[in-house]
Amino acid sequence: MITTKAPGKIYIAGEYAVVENGNHAIIAAVNRFVTVKLKKTSGTGLITSKQYENHMLRSHRIGSKMVVDNRDNPFQYIISAINVTEEYVQTLNIPPQTYEINVNSTLDNGDGKKYGLGSSAAVTVATIKALCELYQLKITKIELFKLAAISHFDVQGNGSLGDVASSVFGGIISYSSFDRQWLADFRKKISIKELLKLQWPDLEIIPLKIPNSLKFLVGWSGSPSSTSNLIDKVELKKGKNNSRYQKFLHDSNKCVREITNGFRQNNIRIIMNNINWNRLLLRNLSKFAHVDIETPALTKLIEIADKFGGAAKTSGAGGGDCGIVLIEKECDINQLIKDWKENGIQRLDISIYEH
Template sequence: MIVETPSKVILFGEHAVVYGYRAVSMAINLTSTIKINKINERKIILNLKDLNKSLSLNLNDTKDLNISNLDNNLSDFKYCLCAIKNTLNYLNIEPEFGFKMEISSKIPVSCGLGSSASITVGTIRAVSKFYNKPLKDDEVAKLGYLVEREVQGKASITDTFTITYRGILEIKNNKFKKIKGSFEEFLKSCKFLIVYVEKRKKKTAELVNKVAKIKDKDIIFKKIDEIVEEALKTKNKEDFGRLMTKNHELLKKLNVSTPKLDKIVNIGNIYGYGAKLTGAGGGGCIIILVNEEKENELIKELNKENVKIFKCEMMN
């Protein structure tokens, strides 16, 4: 069995969403892949293909795992192990046989695209389907959120819910609604580039704490929320790109951008319709709305900057 799971970008509203304002997130076709095969033993074998790492565990031990006590050399396995544990326990499965799971991903790690959430959601879907007890989306999303919270200590629903439900989500106060209709059709017509610019120097929690110390942050958040309101009514690429850039300028005021991120945003503004950082910032990725008439020039300029470029579209 093969399960392919998207990643996500935040189009508007990162950091503001932590304080109850709106964010708009979108599932994209940079994917992780879970392959799962039956083995006639009561154990699981995990293979992280991209990292060339493997692990074998007794199934009974998996159901009682304490993720916080994992050895450091097992830290790369913590999301999939926690997802396996929580899925088996939620479904109350006492399996007669185990499985071999191979995990691979096209998603850059720890840069705001939800790589851990993608693997978490994919693992939950794969394990539940493998034991012939497939879960509904709301169950997958809630389990995924609990996994991220258990591993990270605290979590937002943004990554796991966007990756589970796909398409476009509006997030507010840790609740969501799926956006359909004309806005969804507009975004389907858009082409985006994800540009992995640089390794993040701080974790999301550190960046959130940094923003918390900014005195006029609420004024900035209200301006970001106004951008969200305008963006949801937009059906014009030039206007949408302008709003992305405007959002980025406000994120700069929150001190979560970097000189290199700003440089890539500037290239996106000149050769695309607009650009902004996506995620917590402090490094990581930029999303650019492509102007197809200038796409070759855009890619040529980006290639001068020692960055990784990913073409992407919305994934339903």
């Protein structure tokens, strides 16, 4: 039995801007995971998940190709991860295997509601890690990222893939999004083996470290959101507000650079001031794109944190899901958490996960 896991993620800064090539975000891996268990079988393969107890997906091989019964399929990211990794394995002339995969996740609330912690990225990364172990592939982290990014992009078709990078590298990273159109074009022209060897345009992943004097809090609004839908809505509006959108990109990158410098200099004032600025940038984007990024529940989360001296903002696409707070460690957070609870906001027992 092979067991692998990959962490979820939460955005600290740079959301929306990072979907454009070469733009930056800061992302933290968190101590909530997707776990994949894989064992070899003969004949028929199987995919099951604790989160989808009424579903199982069977597969079989025709020659070297894995054929999946795709009716009523909730496992699309797992299937894509399998297909891409198997495609890579074929280029290495490794004999194909048949296997069962079981998936379990702590990235939701137990009732199936997702917190917005990047479950699709984490399950993609964990599945590929398990298959690489099965086939005894020695790959680097950047190669794992590229395999997972291809798999995820094949399904979703948009997004920055920063959540994939966070699941692969762990800790806090500064991430610059690569050219997705370049990937789409070269995916049709060359093998995955060759794609892994290339330098991907604009891709940059740099590890950062949070200052010891800062505490990191995550609050959940109680409402899930759809990242893909929100990104699509901004995409539709940006052409009509191009000058404002370009200013947003410029300011967001400047803000992320300042936060990155704050991490490197161990300067909590720089970090917290620019977290607050990033919140204002996202609120401005929300207005001109007519997208509900900061919901009333998230506004309440932020206002309560601000009252106790924290720097807070929405995380990820917003529209629900989570907000983050950075606050000095000596501050008493008990009353903050109590006020959150009284306003329907749940503090998640989450910390930054280092590999």
